[in-house]
Amino acid sequence: MSMREAILTRVRAATAGKQVPPAPEVIPRAAGTLTEDPLVRFRRLAEMSGSTLDEAASPATAPGRVAAYLKDAGLTCAAVVWPALAALPWTAAGIAAEARAPQTTDAIGITGAFCGIAETGTLLLLSGGDSPGATSLVPETHIALLPRERIMRDLEAAFARVRAEHGSLPRALAFISGPSRTADIEQTIVIGAHGPKRVHIILVG
Amino acid sequence: MEVTSDKFRAAAARSLADTQLQRALARIPERFVAARARAAAEFGEFEQLRAAGAAIRERALARLDVLLERFEAEAVCRGASVHWAVDAAEANRIVLDIARGHGVRRIVKSKSMVTEECALNDALEAAGLAVLETDLGEYILQLARERPSHIIAPVIHKNREEVTELFSARHRRPRSTDIAALCQEAREILRPQFFAADMGISGANFLVAETGSVALFTNEGNGRLVTTLPRVHVAIAGIEKVVETLGELAALARLLPRSATGQAISNYFTLLTGVRGATESDGPEAFHIVLLDNGRSRLLGSELRPILRCIRCGACLNHCPVYQTVGGHAYGWVYPGPMGAVWTPALVGLERARELPEAATFCGQCQVACPVMIPLPDLLRRLRTRTTAEHLRPARERLALNLWGYAARHPRLYALLAAFAARVLYRLGRRRGWVRWLPLAAGWTATRDFPAGEGRTAREVLRRERGG
Numbered sequence: 001m002s003m004r005e006a007i008l009t010r011v012r013a014a015t016a017g018k019q020v021p022p023a024p025e026v027i028p029r030a031a032g033t034l035t036e037d038p039l040v041r042f043r044r045l046a047e048m049s050g051s052t053l054d055e056a057a058s059p060a061t062a063p064g065r066v067a068a069y070l071k072d073a074g075l076t077c078a079a080v081v082w083p084a085l086a087a088l089p090w091t092a093a094g095i096a097a098e099a100r101a102p103q104t105t106d107a108i109g110i111t112g113a114f115c116g117i118a119e120t121g122t123l124l125l126l127s128g129g130d131s132p133g134a135t136s137l138v139p140e141t142h143i144a145l146l147p148r149e150r151i152m153r154d155l156e157a158a159f160a161r162v163r164a165e166h167g168s169l170p171r172a173l174a175f176i177s178g179p180s181r182t183a184d185i186e187q188t189i190v191i192g193a194h195g196p197k198r199v200h201i202i203l204v205g
Numbered sequence: 206m207e208v209t210s211d212k213f214r215a216a217a218a219r220s221l222a223d224t225q226l227q228r229a230l231a232r233i234p235e236r237f238v239a240a241r242a243r244a245a246a247e248f249g250e251f252e253q254l255r256a257a258g259a260a261i262r263e264r265a266l267a268r269l270d271v272l273l274e275r276f277e278a279e280a281v282c283r284g285a286s287v288h289w290a291v292d293a294a295e296a297n298r299i300v301l302d303i304a305r306g307h308g309v310r311r312i313v314k315s316k317s318m319v320t321e322e323c324a325l326n327d328a329l330e331a332a333g334l335a336v337l338e339t340d341l342g343e344y345i346l347q348l349a350r351e352r353p354s355h356i357i358a359p360v361i362h363k364n365r366e367e368v369t370e371l372f373s374a375r376h377r378r379p380r381s382t383d384i385a386a387l388c389q390e391a392r393e394i395l396r397p398q399f400f401a402a403d404m405g406i407s408g409a410n411f412l413v414a415e416t417g418s419v420a421l422f423t424n425e426g427n428g429r430l431v432t433t434l435p436r437v438h439v440a441i442a443g444i445e446k447v448v449e450t451l452g453e454l455a456a457l458a459r460l461l462p463r464s465a466t467g468q469a470i471s472n473y474f475t476l477l478t479g480v481r482g483a484t485e486s487d488g489p490e491a492f493h494i495v496l497l498d499n500g501r502s503r504l505l506g507s508e509l510r511p512i513l514r515c516i517r518c519g520a521c522l523n524h525c526p527v528y529q530t531v532g533g534h535a536y537g538w539v540y541p542g543p544m545g546a547v548w549t550p551a552l553v554g555l556e557r558a559r560e561l562p563e564a565a566t567f568c569g570q571c572q573v574a575c576p577v578m579i580p581l582p583d584l585l586r587r588l589r590t591r592t593t594a595e596h597l598r599p600a601r602e603r604l605a606l607n608l609w610g611y612a613a614r615h616p617r618l619y620a621l622l623a624a625f626a627a628r629v630l631y632r633l634g635r636r637r638g639w640v641r642w643l644p645l646a647a648g649w650t651a652t653r654d655f656p657a658g659e660g661r662t663a664r665e666v667l668r669r670e671r672g673g
Contacts, residue, residue, distance in 0.1 A: 007291060011273070015267060015505065019267070020264055024260045026257070031248060120470040122470060128485065129486075132486045133433045138430075155458060156451075169416050169418060173476040174473065175473065175476075177470050180473070181472055182388055184341040185342075185345075185365055186364060187237075194396070195425065
């Protein structure tokens with residue numbers, strides 16, 4: 001008997017005839033998730049998780065806001081961007097943007113976002129040919145352009161939208177809530193562990 | 206991995222005398238217990254959420270065979286390979302075969318307790334592979350050659366000075382005791398290793414049957430690096446980790462971080478399905494999922510079944526007065542605290558861990574904090590009952606109880622012995638008015654005094670008062 005069959009046989013014997021308890025009738029959401037304005041909540045909780053926020057009136061004006069952020073923060077204007085965003089007017093805004101997979105020396109990564117989740121102030125990024133996961137992960141600074149109309153109330157709504165637009169799940173769904181952190185040494189929180197040290201969200205539209 | 210759970214008492218005594226450890230453990234109430242309480246209060250209907258979490262996990266266990274087969278079919282459909290391992294040795298052999306099959310030499314790992322359960326690193330290193338832990342806490346432990354003392358805060362027992370010593374001995378960089386500087390140092394040392402590795406190994410917080418996905422909750426970002434950059438990804442999961450739907454996963458995603466660290470959500474919650482697409486520039490080309498039994502299917506049909514709901518949040522450790530006092534290493538295997546006092550005897554055998562069910566005050570805080578409402582005190586009580594039923598208690602104690610039982614069934618003998626004992630106690634305590642030492646029970650009186658008796662049994666007193 002294969003190991004698979006050995007395990008499944010034991011599991012079947014243990015579950016045979018057992019009553020399956022009913023599914024929970026309601027899954028509660030965090031207080032305020034279903035009543036608070038999603039945009040207001042998203043901004044509030046994203047800031048609480050350590051992200052910074054800005055706005056741009058349209059995709060075409062977003063590179064200007066990115067440049068302003070980089071200048072204010074004293075950061076380099078050389079960035080890797082998602083191929084999906086390669087057509088935006090980066091050069092005109094003074095940003096040396098390269099649409100490729102990031103190397104470990106790249107300091108700034110610019111991505112889009114599939115949607116935002118108001119319940120926890122979270123970004124959802126989907127992997128794909130023109131949206132590599134490493135861009136939001138390897139550079140020290142991650143800048144995400146999030147279309148304002150793509151802020152969902154909760155995880156359930158985000159999953160539903162992924163399925164509605166993509167059918168099956170993309171390879172990686174990355175739910176990102178602020179810069180990376182660790183509290184492993186003496187339970188003291190340090191921002192910037194292995195992932196980005198800064199997450200800057202620009203609400204577009 | 207060596208099991209030293211039968212030496213809990215001795216190890217606990219050493220932990221109590223370790224002032225450095227006591228200082229570290231003193232952080233638990235504020236950093237974990239209070240943080241969870243704040244998160245639960247902010248959430249609002251947290252008790253309803255716990256009830257939903259318990260129901261979701263129970264439902265999954267009741268149809269575990271169906272969900273595992275569904276998970277396998279969906280995962281394979283997306284290009285992943287699913288392997289089944291009956292025990293730790295098989296899991297290690299499978300991972301080693303995968304590594305050899307893909308010509309792997311360098312492996313990076315994100316934190317995984319199930320690989321600790323298998324002692325996977327030892328097996329891979331013995332085969333000549335380079336294995337690097339990348340979670341900051343696990344990396345520190347790998348340098349120190351120690352095991353985790355907490356399932357989500359593995360290095361909680363160490364202070365920054367010890368980390369400084371380890372880093373300066375290994376990294377040959379300027380010494381620092383600044384915690385942020387130590388984290389930055391680890392980041393710089395480990396960063397190139399993610400790019401150089403051929404294979405990443407992770408655990409799995411949950412498996413989703415309807416999509417064939419692996420869910421990971423992390424904060425540092427190493428979990429994403431390990432599952433994004435190397436060309437091979439191996440995820441190892443206990444068979445109990447499966448849930449049916451994304452909706453159920455959403456409920457558990459609300460419970461796990463709040464119960465673990467008091468965060469509303471972990472920094473990174475990643476859902477991984479299948480292999481790199483033709484147009485993608487990153488993500489693994491090969492995705493192997495190892496489903497580990499190692500005793501779990503046996504538990505499913507046993508009275509300890511509710512422990513299989515466990516989502517490894519660590520809340521029961523944090524809320525346990527015993528864990529708070531002795532820390533994790535005293536428990537002697539992989540899983541400490543109340544959940545460990547059930548998981549350890551359940552997986553390695555009660556005879557090798559018989560002292561762990563005793564390591565409880567039955568205050569019930571573990572059950573109150575558990576996000577999936579596991580009746581931990583009840584499970585510990587059942588294990589204690591089994592310890593007695595299987596004659597695993599010390600011989601002297603069993604003899605004493607048998608003698609007492611015999612006497613209790615023979616009233617005349619009992620009266621005689623009780624009268625003798627009452628007089629002995631009276632003589633022992635006569636001088637001070639307190640009994641400070643008892644023959645055959647010195648362990649009990651080592652930390653307790655009690656008032657001396659009057660030298661007569663209750664029966665004797667009653668008989669005299671009735672004028673008999």
